[in-house]
Amino acid sequence: MELKKLKIYGFKSFANKTVISFEDPFIGIVGPNGSGKSNIIDAIRWVFGEQSNKSLRGESSTDVIFGGTQTKRKQNFAEVTIVFDNSDNYLEIEFLEVEVTRRLYRNGISEYLINGVESRLKDINDLFLDKGIGKNSFSIISQGKIEEILSTNQDHRRQIIEETA
Amino acid sequence: MELKKLKIYGFKSFANKTVISFEDPFIGIVGPNGSGKSNIIDAIRWVFGEQSNKSLRGESSTDVIFGGTQTKRKQNFAEVTIVFDNSDNYLEIEFLEVEVTRRLYRNGISEYLINGVESRLKDINDLFLDKGIGKNSFSIISQGKIEEILSTNQDHRRQIIEETA
Amino acid sequence: FKESFKAAYIQLRSEFQIIFKELFGGGEADLILTNPEDMLTTGVEIIAQPPGKKLQTISLLSGGEKTLTAISLIFSIIRMKKVPFVILDEVDAALDESNVKRYAEYIKLFSSKTQFIVITHRPTTMECIDSLYGVTMEEEGISSLVKVNLKEGENYV
Amino acid sequence: FKESFKAAYIQLRSEFQIIFKELFGGGEADLILTNPEDMLTTGVEIIAQPPGKKLQTISLLSGGEKTLTAISLIFSIIRMKKVPFVILDEVDAALDESNVKRYAEYIKLFSSKTQFIVITHRPTTMECIDSLYGVTMEEEGISSLVKVNLKEGENYV
């Protein structure tokens, strides 16, 4: 299974619709401090169902919605879509291509879609469970967090082995 | 007041007597990962009276004594000396040049010297109190700790203002 | 369960020992069960000894050595569990130039089986990357993305 | 005491606002007393708004922006209290190339009044340094130190 595309709209500093294609084995993202690189990673965490505001560097859940700049007004919702090539059926769902969308409105209303079908957060978590994606997987290492795996307590490390078992 | 010299002997990876002269306003230390750069900073913290093993990255106080390598035996004590140019009398002590030495033996015995005179740890702390040196000063920023000043609790930040008052 | 935990532990430990040696160019590493009698409750301890050095607590390692040890463990997990993709945000920040090179070339090796997405400020990492995206804020406070080649990418760093 | 705390606060705040603007090339910053009525117990909050961006919680700032904000505060303390020396261990790790340059040139400015000792892996910082010491482990596990010039130093990085 591979990542194909990420579409970001109104999420953090990505006010405008932005599409990233993941067409190669080794992809790099570069840019000046504060330009939005880690925000892309936050968008990926978020569309996988991340609920912890702290992991997204925010204080409230609506902090991820584009808050405006000195010259542009804030937006009313954030939306992220991720597209997978599922031709090896790695995700146990009957689609060659899987598209997951998460949307959050400023009034707190959330929407989740799997291949266009309205779903619950639970369905997204179930889809990714034990697939090395989302919660508890070590497949996303955030900025400044690489050393954490050494200093976490013993239980957390035993979880790593349980995950791989 | 300025730093003049640092002498390290048996402290962490500095098995051999090493002298660093601080003769310029802007000094740089470079080298590969694990070569000993941060150990030099630990030596400076230590000779200023640092008591926290955690701040020195150790688990016990004797972790700072050279522990040996695959080809060289461990040593019995660690010794660090720092030399200041005190011609502006910044340190309130009757010497143009001030030399502070700290020594620790494997059996746990500690020695402290100020200009060759045996002293107590308390005398060293008093010498540096309110001088922007040693505990609670922000004059030494350890590796990975630069962001801490933003996330520390409010009390810690108010301490900063108290220190400068 | 106990059997599969034990099997996973044995395999992860073996991968970790191999990968650590490759990234450090030598040395020794280990994963130790704190309570080998009980697979249900045992904790796991990490042991790391860079080449030529004596074994000490992991806390005494340098910033770069800790990063490289953590990277070795992450790569071991990847190789064992075959995750579809890995995302690394500036994990090369503490590495010196020669270790950045090892890290980047190691990813290139692994990327035949696992997709890697990497954020970096280091030119040496950039040189190993297949396709580069540059992020900027042409319009203040608003991010935009554009595909760049290596030469353009070096202006983004 | 209350008077001197208030005076120190006012001066630190003013330095912080100036230095932040210089390091970021614009933007706004502030130090706010959480309880201005009581100088004995009030906490202090940090506000930072990079150029062109809207004010948000400091947690949402990027890694490099947080580093630069912290550096601005440290420099403000130095300028106020006139400490004899400052030691910085790899604080430039998260900075992009143009911010490393600003950071290093700022130190150069300050170093007329305060002695700076800096550990770095970044060539741009090295280029601003007066005298460079290279640390190596020629003998395995044992550190040795030697004075180097800029060209030699670049091999140590």
Ligand SMILES: Nc1ncnc2c1ncn2[C@@H]1O[C@H](COP(=O)(O)OP(=O)(O)OP(=O)(O)O)[C@@H](O)[C@H]1O
């Ligand atoms: N909801 C939001 N609306 C608008 N801007 C936001 C929002 N949330 C975060 N930002 C902005 O995004 C910026 C941080 O972006 P990000 O962390 O992705 O930077 P980066 O490219 O990773 O930088 P660095 O190289 O320093 O790590 C901050 O300046 C922050 O103010």
Ligand SMILES: Nc1ncnc2c1ncn2[C@@H]1O[C@H](COP(=O)(O)OP(=O)(O)OP(=O)(O)O)[C@@H](O)[C@H]1O
């Ligand atoms: N008591 C000791 N005896 C011998 N070696 C020690 C002792 N304490 C620490 N060391 C060694 O010192 C090394 C760490 O040195 P240090 O932290 O100074 O590296 P560094 O040059 O700052 O590297 P980096 O660039 O990765 O931060 C470790 O490899 C550690 O094993």
Ligand SMILES: [Mg+2]
């Ligand atoms: Mg970032």
Ligand SMILES: [Mg+2]
């Ligand atoms: Mg270091």
